[in-house]
Each structure stands twice: as structure tokens, then as C-alpha cells.
Amino acid sequence: MTKPLPPMLSGGLPVFGHALEMLGNREKLFKRGHAEKGDLFAIKLGPKNVVVITGAENNRMMYTETDKSLNMQDGYAFLKKSVGEVLFTASKEDYYNQRPVLQEIFRRERMTSYVQAMNIEVQRWLDSLGKTGEIDITKEMLRLTQYVAGHAFVGANFQAELGEDFWECYADISASLDPILPPNLPLPKFIRRDRARKVIYSRLESVIRTRRQNPDRYDDLITALMTTPLKDGSLIPDELIINMFIAFIFAGHETTAGQAAWLIALLLQHPAYLEQLKSEIHANAPYGTALDGATLSRLEHVYMAIDETTRMRPSADTQIRTVDQPLDMGDYEIPAGWMMMVSGATSHFLPDVFKNPERFDPLRFSAERGEGKNPFAIVGFGGGMHKCTGMNFAKNEMAIITTLLFQQFDVQLLSEDIRVVMGNGANHPSAVRVRYQRKPLSELTDAATIKAAVEGGCPHITRQVTP
Numbered sequence: 001m002t003k004p005l006p007p008m009l010s011g012g013l014p015v016f017g018h019a020l021e022m023l024g025n026r027e028k029l030f031k032r033g034h035a036e037k038g039d040l041f042a043i044k045l046g047p048k049n050v051v052v053i054t055g056a057e058n059n060r061m062m063y064t065e066t067d068k069s070l071n072m073q074d075g076y077a078f079l080k081k082s083v084g085e086v087l088f089t090a091s092k093e094d095y096y097n098q099r100p101v102l103q104e105i106f107r108r109e110r111m112t113s114y115v116q117a118m119n120i121e122v123q124r125w126l127d128s129l130g131k132t133g134e135i136d137i138t139k140e141m142l143r144l145t146q147y148v149a150g151h152a153f154v155g156a157n158f159q160a161e162l163g164e165d166f167w168e169c170y171a172d173i174s175a176s177l178d179p180i181l182p183p184n185l186p187l188p189k190f191i192r193r194d195r196a197r198k199v200i201y202s203r204l205e206s207v208i209r210t211r212r213q214n215p216d217r218y219d220d221l222i223t224a225l226m227t228t229p230l231k232d233g234s235l236i237p238d239e240l241i242i243n244m245f246i247a248f249i250f251a252g253h254e255t256t257a258g259q260a261a262w263l264i265a266l267l268l269q270h271p272a273y274l275e276q277l278k279s280e281i282h283a284n285a286p287y288g289t290a291l292d293g294a295t296l297s298r299l300e301h302v303y304m305a306i307d308e309t310t311r312m313r314p315s316a317d318t319q320i321r322t323v324d325q326p327l328d329m330g331d332y333e334i335p336a337g338w339m340m341m342v343s344g345a346t347s348h349f350l351p352d353v354f355k356n357p358e359r360f361d362p363l364r365f366s367a368e369r370g371e372g373k374n375p376f377a378i379v380g381f382g383g384g385m386h387k388c389t390g391m392n393f394a395k396n397e398m399a400i401i402t403t404l405l406f407q408q409f410d411v412q413l414l415s416e417d418i419r420v421v422m423g424n425g426a427n428h429p430s431a432v433r434v435r436y437q438r439k440p441l442s443e444l445t446d447a448a449t450i451k452a453a454v455e456g457g458c459p460h461i462t463r464q465v466t467p
């Protein structure tokens, strides 16, 4: 006997189904569905049947069945015009051919130079703030994460090589994302997208040419893409190098910016935990300490806050698959042709997995408490074979931003009502306005620490602003 279909959520409209409710606030829709029907329920998006899943066991099935009875690329087909056919938008065969390159780009040894780039760009940002002022952290993170990505991927000269208007072009591509309209319609946003892609292509062709002419002078991501063979042994064609670069920026920019802004906002909203985190920074990473891998590994409270932010405010709260072959899930059967969506909004708040789930409580991840240990309980970075390859990059970047900011500044939160803003790409908080005050140098560290850091060649000290 075949199993029944997942139960349909109430409230679907004729023709649209739950599409309008989903566009309005998918987090609310998923929470309503979970409260009404449990861990597996169906919604309709226009004519499409979608099963929404919650809980580690269902999540595990979705991730481990990807590239088997589920496929990833159909759900992300709307991205193809923007990022090309690459990685998560490519066919399964192409993805597995490209995968060794992905592993090379994010291998552990490369993280050292990415971390250096992060230190330099974050410190440059902090130096630019002056002694005191007011800023919107949400906006600042969007800009800062661009500079970090530019520096980490193309090198210190990234501004000149990519061109002043590179990020405006990227913004045109990002703003054109549309999961509903056909991507070839002659709409202004699609015309701007195609124009922006042409500009980015010509810039990156020139970046590739420069490296081909002087292969010994470069050791960056583009050079790695040019020299790492695909699984079939061939070198990556230039067009694919460019698409991969755009795909990395696309996957990593707004996601990291949104989550970094939430991290700072949540810390400022929870002063008791922030004090513990500041003590940890003071003890392990005082001003002038190089924030390398060894120092970062001592900042447990910082990384637990990052994990708690991923749980409570995931910037990639849902991920999509298409069912290629009928699938048994719990008490139900999901037919071929359906879509599947994982729900961070409900999975991350299950009270039998996370104690007082509505509470910001990073210590839940401490060794003593060890909540959410199941690798599929939290889905903010995905899971299984396609789990975010840039996760450590993003976590280290957020750790460096948080550490250097609270190491050098007193920060006061001005915004009262901070909401989740849902985009077609990644979620981010509404404005996070803060007032900041640079700490006096005497408070930052003692002279001996500065001296030791200068003798050790600490990169921050040379650009120190005298308070």
C-alpha cells in the first residue's frame, strides 16, 4: 500500500495557493504550517506542489538524497542567467566534474591568506570610522564583506583590477534575481543584469590575462582556478572561471553580510553575554595581537555566538530541491515533480532539540551542554555533499569583524525594532543603527603588548590611529 501525501496546509487561495503568503513572510508561513500540521506539510505555489520539512531526520534525508532522488539545480534554475551554469546551478555531471576545484579553493592551507585579507580589510574599515560617530551596521557589512571578498580572492590590488564600478555591476546582477518571472523578458532589471555581466566579464578576462602573462607573481583564487584541473583532467575554460568567481561572490556576499549584521545586533541586544565575549577578547586577543588561526581558535565565545546567530537568524533560511523519483519520508510519500523546501524557521526552534529556543543563548553550544549536535539540526549552511564550502571562510570573517570591533570600540545600539528582511537571495536585518566611540589607546593594551606586536610585525600597528 502506498503512503498518503503530506497534509495540505489550510489557507491556500485559488490559482495562487500559498504563493502570496510565502512572498509576504515565508518564516511566518512555515511556522504556521508546522503548528498546524507538524514536521511535514504541503503548500501550493501556483500550480506547484511543495513539501516543507522540519527536523533533523527529515533534513538529513533531503541532504543525503540530493543528486539521487532529489535534484538541486532545477530549484535554482532562476539563478542561471545571473551566475551561469556552475556548481549549484550546473547539471549533476558538471557539478561533480567541478567539485575538485571547490575543494582546492577552500582547503585549510588557503584559509591562512584569506584570514590575512580579512584582518587587513576589517582593520581598514575600523580605521576609517574615526573616533566617534553613528552608522548602520547592516549597510556597513554589505560594503565590508565586498572588500574582504575582493582582497581574499583577487589580492591586495583588487580595487584597481576589478574596477570602481565592479560592485555596482554586481548589485545589478543581484537585484535582477527573480524566481517567478521568465529571465529573458525585456524588463529594465534584466537588461541591466545583462549589461553588468558584460562589464564583469571583460574585467575578469583582463584579470586572467594579467595572471597568464605573469604566472609567478600571483597566488590568489583566480590563479588557483586557472591552474587546478577539473575531475576529467582538463583545465577550466576562462568562461567557467568567471562564472565560478561570480558564483562564489553570489553565494558568499549577502549571506555573510546579513549574518554578520545580525551577530553584532544580537550581541548588542544581550549585554551580559557581550561582556563575557569582551573578556575573552581581552584575554586572548588584545589590541595588536595578530588574529591568525591559533588566536581565532581560542575565541570560543565568539564562535558560539556565530553558531547561535546561524540558528536564530539564518541568512539562508530555506533551500530548495525538486523530487525526481518518489520518496518515502516518515509517514508520507512525496511524488516525483514536487518541490521540497527545508525550513530553518522551524527546525532551529524545536524545543526538544534546543532548550528555550526563543532565547539567545550561545552557551547552549558549549561542550558541557552540547545542544544541536546532530549535523542536520541546524541547516543555515546546508548539509551533506553540498554543504556550504565557504562556511569556515564566513565564520572566520564574522569572528574577525566581531573581535576587532569590540576590541577597539565601545558600541551602543540605537535601533529598537530590528526585523528580518527577506530577500530573493539572503535574509538580512533591517537597519542596525549604532553609536560608537573609539577606546583610548591606554585602555586597549599596555605598551609592552604594542611593542611585542610591532616587533612581531603585527599588521595592525602600522595603521594605528592615535586616539
Ligand code: HEM
Pocket (backbone or CB within 6 Å): 072, 087, 088, 102, 247, 248, 249, 251, 252, 253, 255, 256, 257, 259, 314, 315, 316, 319, 320, 379, 380, 381, 382, 383, 385, 386, 387, 388, 389, 390, 391, 393, 394
Ligand atoms: C553566512 C554566510 C553563508 C551562508 C549562510 C551560506 C549558506 C549556504 C547554504 C545554505 C548552502 C547550501 C545550499 C543548498 O544546499 O541548497 C551553501 C552552499 C554554498 N556556499 Fe555558502 N553560505 C555562506 C557563505 C559562503 C561563502 C563566504 C562562500 C564562498 C566564499 C560560499 C560558497 C558556497 C558554495 C560554493 C556553495 C555550494 C556548495 C556545493 O554545492 O557543493 N558560501 N551556502
